[in-house]
Amino acid sequence: MTAAVNSADALFLIFAALAVWTGWRVFRTDSMVRAAFLLLASFLAVAATVTLMASQFVGAIMILMMTGEMVLMAVFMVMFMMNPGGLMPMQMVHQQRFALIVSVLVFIALTAMILLVDWQVHTTQMPEDVTYAIGEGMMQEKMLVFLAAGVALLACMIASLALALHRGRYDRYGDRLERSRPVDPGWPG
Amino acid sequence: MSGVTAIPVLLIGLAVLVWFAASLSSVFGAMLAGRPVGLTELAVPGRGALRLLLKERSSTPMPDALLWRLGVVLVFTVPVLAAVVIPLAPGVAVADLPVGIVWWTALMALLWVGVFMVGWGPNSAYPMVGGYRFIAQALAYEMPLAIVVITVGLLAGSLRVSDIVAGQEGGLWYALWAPAAFFVYLMSATAQAFWGPFATPIASDLAGGVRAELGGVDRLVFTVGRYAALVVAAAFAVPLFLGGHHGPLLPGWLWIIVKTLLVLALLVSARWIWPRLRLDRFEEFAWVVLIPLTLVQLFVVGAIVLLRG
Known part of the structure; x- marks a missing residue:
């Protein structure tokens, strides 16, 4: 070495x-x-x-x-x-018993994986362009995983926005979306 | 010369350009106000810096001092670290990383963290709202900016900044291949430095916003960091869109300086030409107009790259 x-x-x-x-x-x-x-x-x-x-x-x-x-x-x-806002202190942990069980189990599983899996030792030459090789790997056999994760994330984003918004596009553009200019608070229109 | 030996050149260059940007802004301001413009404008930044250095740094009741000070330091260091990939002369850069443009984008994103921390730290309402405003602004400008950077990478077929400069040798600059991308880059770069029309995080309607509670040396470091963000964005436009060191007659390093000064002057002038944009309107414009526009530009560039073979 x-x-x-x-x-x-x-x-x-x-x-x-x-x-x-x-x-x-x-x-x-x-x-x-x-x-x-x-x-x-x-x-x-x-x-x-x-x-x-x-x-x-x-x-x-x-x-x-x-x-x-x-x-x-x-x-x-x-x-x-x-x-x-503000600096009100708050507790960062909750459901402690459940969380403890889950984390111990996950730790055991991951540690077992590290120890039990027969890791391949890298013997081949490193690819010339690592970024290119990663891109090829991701866009070929791992594509489905990425697409599924992307759709799931998008669904979460839409759901959380729907929960948080108190004014949607029907409030801004009218019930039939008939207005050409949106009506926003504090904005003449 | 490259690597470690280029670090002093980069730092001195950044310092001079920050000073240049601040003086130029003062000159534009004097011109618009009808005041006589003289060489004294060159002393304005230094005078302001000295005044801040002589002042006491301010404090507030029950601040989150760690995040507050760390935020000020981040706003200053992040643009400097992002600048390591920028070519200073033909073949000279502190670190010509193989993923240069991704490095620049990623580092400049840490600016959000810095500005938010500066807003959060003092335990005061106006700075906190300013910090949130910058994040809302980031939501508007970052996606178009990222797509624009990808567009340039696609044109050059590489993420390395020197390859992007080499791709413009003897041909059209990427600003001409992708004019919409160049326009959106300039706009996003101004928003990234919350400068001029995008200065809502430090706006006067928030009593100074993020920097309302900053005083003395903290305010100086924050202000210099903001100018550095503007300078680094202007300097990065040169290799990305304006052919880097390529140009007739003059030596390469001089071309880089000339182009950087021109872009910087353009960005600085935006402060004195355009009114401040309402944040919600810019948000909508970014998502409804800029993102589709940059995507179309990306597809056009993709077609060009395919056709050129």
Whole structure:
């Protein structure tokens, strides 16, 4: 093993530890915003480990996606929370017994998988263009998974918006959508 | 010269451009107000910075100090980190990553986190509303911006910034291949720096919004960070749309400077030309007009790439 490999391994371990630590802190804080940003920090640390495994594209796209995701949570906070502003402390854990059982079971299952699966050691040459290879892999055999996940996410988005909106397009454009200009509060029209 | 040795060049260049943008904005303001414009405008940014440095930093009752200070630091560092992929001269960049344009987009997205933290931290109503406003604005500009960046990547067949510059060598600039994309990029870049017509997160109707409770050095770092976001967006337009260092007669690095200054001047002037947009109207415009427009541009570019073979 060369020194370069060792330093990459060390960086990997540091970021992995950071991901676990910030992930744990998510549930130890009493501020919803801090919880969201700790979770983001955890995801960013995971993105760093992914980047260290020569998947720069997945790493960079994870930064983008997770940042967008966590910031969108702030919008959902406005839509659904009693107290979207202010620094009122709130409990980040609930249904503790159920959650404990589920998390222990998941931990056992994942650990068993790590230990029992016969992991293939990478012997082939690394592809010339990793991003291209990932894209090909995703767009071919994994396409169905992505499509299904996309439709599910879209359904969730529409449902949550329908729950939160108090003015839809029929309020803005009339019952038969007959107005050419929408009527919005505070806007002459 | 590349890699680590280019870091000082990048930092000095950013500092000079931030100073240039602030002075130019002051010049435009003086011209519109009918004040005589002189060389003293060049001293305006430095004078403002000194004044802020001499002031005490402000505080509020029961702030979330960690997020507040971290947010100010993020608003300043994120544009600098995003700028590492920008070519400074032919073949010179701090890090010419194979996923350069994705890196830039991803890093600039962290600006949302920074601005939101600055709004949330002081435990004060107006900054918090300003922070939420920036997120609502991000919902409007980010999708068109991401599609535009993908369009450029598609034209070049690569995510690496130097490949994108090379793709425009001896041919048409990508601003001409994809004019709608270039227009939307300039608009989104202005919104990303919440500048001019998109300055709603720091608007006067919120008593200064996100920066209402910022004072002293915090306000200085935040303001410089915002200018840096504008500068980095202008500088990134050059390799993406304007052929990078390519151009007749002048050496490559000079072309980069000239083009960057022109784009920056255009973006700065938007503050003095356009009225501030109502956020809900921009939101609707972005989703109903800009996203379909950029998608059509993406399909047209895809057809061009297929036909060219």
